[in-house]
Amino acid sequence: MAFRLLTARVTARRFIGAVSLIVLAVAVAFRNRGHETKAHCRLVPGDPDWPGQHDWDKLNRTVDGNLIATTPISSVCHYSSLLGDKGNASNYDQEACDALRDVWFFPQTHLSSPSSAMSYQFSNNSCNPFLAPDASCTLGHYVAYTVNATSTAHLQAAVQFVKRHNIRLVIRNTGHDYLGKSTGAHALAIWTHHLKSIELIEKYQDSGYQGSAIKMGAGVEALEAYNFASSHGLMVVGGNCPNVGLAGGFTQGGGISILSSKFGLAADQVLAWEVVTASGDLVTASATENTDLFWALRGGGGGTYGIVVSMTVKAFPDSFFSAAYMTLLNDGSNTDAIYSTIGTFLKSLPSLVDAGAWVVWVAAPFGFLVIPAMVSGLHQVELDSLFKPTRDKMDQLGLQYQYSSAEYPDFLSSYNQIPSTWNVSDYHMGGRLIPRDLVEDDDSNEALVGAIRHITSQTLMSGVAFNVANAVASPDEVAANPYFRKTIFSAVIGMPINYTDWGENKAAQDKITYDLLPALQALTPQGGVYLNEADFQAPDFKSTFYGGNYERLLAIKTKYDPESIFYAKTAVGSDHWEQRPDGRLCSTTSN
Ligand SMILES: Cc1cc2nc3c(=O)[nH]c(=O)nc-3n(C[C@H](O)[C@H](O)[C@H](O)COP(=O)(O)OP(=O)(O)OC[C@H]3O[C@@H](n4cnc5c(N)ncnc54)[C@H](O)[C@@H]3O)c2cc1C
Ligand SMILES: *[C@@H]1O[C@H](CO)[C@@H](O)[C@H](O)[C@H]1NC(C)=O
Ligand SMILES: *[C@@H]1O[C@H](CO)[C@@H](O)[C@H](O)[C@H]1NC(C)=O
Ligand SMILES: *[C@@H]1O[C@H](CO)[C@@H](O)[C@H](O)[C@H]1NC(C)=O
Ligand SMILES: *[C@@H]1O[C@H](CO)[C@@H](O)[C@H](O)[C@H]1NC(C)=O
Ligand SMILES: *[C@@H]1O[C@H](CO)[C@@H](O)[C@H](O)[C@H]1NC(C)=O
Numbered sequence: 157m158a159f160r161l162l163t164a165r166v167t168a169r170r171f172i173g174a175v176s177l178i179v180l181a182v183a184v185a186f187r188n189r190g191h192e193t194k195a196h197c198r199l200v201p202g203d204p205d206w207p208g209q210h211d212w213d214k215l216n217r218t219v220d221g222n223l224i225a226t227t228p229i230s231s232v233c234h235y236s237s238l239l240g241d242k243g244n245a246s247n248y249d250q251e252a253c254d255a256l257r258d259v260w261f262f263p264q265t266h267l268s269s270p271s272s273a274m275s276y277q278f279s280n281n282s283c284n285p286f287l288a289p290d291a292s293c294t295l296g297h298y299v300a301y302t303v304n305a306t307s308t309a310h311l312q313a314a315v316q317f318v319k320r321h322n323i324r325l326v327i328r329n330t331g332h333d334y335l336g337k338s339t340g341a342h343a344l345a346i347w348t349h350h351l352k353s354i355e356l357i358e359k360y361q362d363s364g365y366q367g368s369a370i371k372m373g374a375g376v377e378a379l380e381a382y383n384f385a386s387s388h389g390l391m392v393v394g395g396n397c398p399n400v401g402l403a404g405g406f407t408q409g410g411g412i413s414i415l416s417s418k419f420g421l422a423a424d425q426v427l428a429w430e431v432v433t434a435s436g437d438l439v440t441a442s443a444t445e446n447t448d449l450f451w452a453l454r455g456g457g458g459g460t461y462g463i464v465v466s467m468t469v470k471a472f473p474d475s476f477f478s479a480a481y482m483t484l485l486n487d488g489s490n491t492d493a494i495y496s497t498i499g500t501f502l503k504s505l506p507s508l509v510d511a512g513a514w515v516v517w518v519a520a521p522f523g524f525l526v527i528p529a530m531v532s533g534l535h536q537v538e539l540d541s542l543f544k545p546t547r548d549k550m551d552q553l554g555l556q557y558q559y560s561s562a563e564y565p566d567f568l569s570s571y572n573q574i575p576s577t578w579n580v581s582d583y584h585m586g587g588r589l590i591p592r593d594l595v596e597d598d599d600s601n602e603a604l605v606g607a608i609r610h611i612t613s614q615t616l617m618s619g620v621a622f623n624v625a626n627a628v629a630s631p632d633e634v635a636a637n638p639y640f641r642k643t644i645f646s647a648v649i650g651m652p653i654n655y656t657d658w659g660e661n662k663a664a665q666d667k668i669t670y671d672l673l674p675a676l677q678a679l680t681p682q683g684g685v686y687l688n689e690a691d692f693q694a695p696d697f698k699s700t701f702y703g704g705n706y707e708r709l710l711a712i713k714t715k716y717d718p719e720s721i722f723y724a725k726t727a728v729g730s731d732h733w734e735q736r737p738d739g740r741l742c743s744t745t746s747n
Pocket of ligand 5: 224268269270304306350
C-alpha cells in the first residue's frame, strides 16, 4: 500500500528494478551452474550455492538451536584462528592443550565432541594436537556442522536440509568407526549420541519371538544397555568396549559380542528398527513391515540405508559367568615356544567357543595374552579344563606364564573385571575372518601360526573367537556377512599412527594392505572380512565385507535412498562416489 504513494521515487525504482533483473539473471546463471555440478558433486563452502548464514540460522531454529559449527577439539593447541566466518579469535591455550594431550587416546575425549573422530588418520591431519602451536589448524576432513539431535524431528530437518542444499551428510553416533565412516569433509553431521531413551518390553511377541526385549534409542552405549538390562535381571548382546553405541555401527555392521557364542551376532537379536529414511519419513522395519530394510539393517553396514532412531532387541535372563586371563611374555629366548603354544591354543578354540565362550587374545612382539575368555553358564573348573591343553603345552615347553580364572554371579560383575584399556586414535587397522577349519586341521594350523608370526613379530594383532554357526536358521536370514557363520575368530591387525611424521601413516596402512593382510588372505581365498574391523583400502570390499549379499543390499539401498544421500567409505553404494583431494565428494557415475 505505502509504496504506491511514493510516486516521486518511481523513476529510481525502475532503475533499481532493472538492476535487480540483471542481478537475478546472473544469480540464475550461477544457480544453473550450481545445478550442473549438483548431479556430480556435493557442495563445499565457497561454492556459489553453499547455504548462507540465513539458511544455517533457519536450520538452527528448526532443530531448536542444536546446530553446532565445528571447532576441532585440538584447536586449543594452535595459534591459528579458525575459518573466517567464525571470527579471528584463536583458541590457543597451552594448559588446555597439555590436558588434551594427556587424554587424547581415551574414547571419552572424542565421545563428547560433536565432530572429533576416534580414528585420527581420517582427519587429514588438519589440526594435530601433538604438533607445535604454530602448525595450522583447519577443519580438514572434520564435518562442517553438526545437528545435536534430541528428537526425530531434528533428524528429519537435517535430511531435508542436505537434500535441499546438496550437502554431504554424515551420521555420527559415538565416532568409534575404524574406517572413518563417522566423519566427512564439508559435511553436515547428524549426531545421534544424545538419543538415550531405553525401555523394557516384558512380553514382546511376534511370529518369531516371545520373551523379554529392550527398546533403545540410537545413542545408547553398551554399558548403559548392560546396566539397564542388569537392573531387570537381564542381559543383552553387546560388544567389548563400554561406550561403543549398540544401535549404530555395531549392530548394523553385525556386532561381535561377549554373548555371541550363546546367542549369535548382535544383528541376529534385532526385532525392530525405527528409521528416518532419505525421504524424511519415519518408518518401522520389522518382520512384518519394510522387511527388506529390516534385513539390510541387520548387518549390511551403518550409515547406508537410513538413520536408525531406535532398535528393539531380544534380552536374555542374566546368568553366572566364568572368565580366564593368561599372560605369556616374550623374553627374547622363548619365541619358538610361544608360537608353538599359540598353535595349541588356536586348536583349542573350537572347544572353547562351542562351550559358549568369547575369547579375546593378543599377539605382539612382547608376547601373547588372553584378555579374557568369558563364558556364561559354565563353571570355573570347566573353563580351566578347556585351557588345559594350552597350559600343558606351556609346561611341557618350560614356559613361564600367568593364568588366572574366576567365577562371577552375573554378567556385570564379570564384565567389570575386564581391564578397560580401550585406547583409540592410536592404530591403523586391517582385519580378516578366520574360518574354523583353518585351526582344526594340523597343516593349516601350522600355516596359520606362520602367518600370525609374520605379522606379530612386526606389530600387534588381536583375535576375537566365537561361534555363531547355528544362531540363525540360514546365514541369509540377516544381512551380516554370511562368512561369520563359519568363522572361528576375527583377526585384527594394528599399525601405530605416527602423529609427528604424517608421511609414515600412508606407509603403515599400505603395509597392512599389501604385506600383513595378504599373509592371512593367502590362507583364506574367497574369504571374509568384518566390515567394522577392516582395512578401508581393501580393493575387494564388495565381496569380502558383504559376502554374496552386496547386490541385494545395493538394490535395497537404491530403493530407500535413490539420491544416495547416505555415503560412507566402503559402505554399500560407496563405489559410485569418490572423495577428491580437496575433500569434495563427487559421483563417479554420470547420469
Ligand atoms: C575400542 C573399540 C572396541 C570395539 N569393540 C568391538 C566389539 O567388541 N565387537 C564389535 O563387533 N565391534 C567392536 N568395535 C567396532 C565397532 O562395532 C564399530 O566401530 C562401530 O562402527 C561403532 O559404532 P558406533 O555407532 O558406536 O560408531 P560411529 O563411528 O559413530 O558410527 C559407525 C558407523 O555407523 C553409522 N551409524 C551410527 N549411528 C547410526 C544410526 N543411528 N543410523 C544409521 N547409521 C548409523 C555411522 O554413519 C558410521 O558409518 C570396537 C571399536 C572400538 C574403537
Ligand atoms: C544455534 O542456536 C543456538 C541457540 O541460539 C546458538 O547457541 C548456536 O550458536 C547456534 N548455532 C550456530 C551454528 O549458529
Ligand atoms: C592410552 O592412552 C593414555 C591417554 O592418552 C596414555 O597415557 C597411555 O599411555 C595409553 N596406553 C597405551 C597402552 O597406549
Ligand atoms: C588435506 O590435506 C592436503 C595436504 O595437506 C591438502 O592439500 C588438502 O587441501 C586437505 N584437504 C582438506 C579438505 O583440508
Ligand atoms: C547436545 O545435546 C545434549 C542434550 O540436550 C546436551 O546435553 C549436550 O550438552 C549437547 N552437546 C553439545 C556439544 O552441545
Ligand atoms: C614417527 O616417525 C618418526 C620419523 O620417521 C620416528 O622417529 C618415530 O619413532 C615415529 N613414531 C612412532 C610412534 O612410530
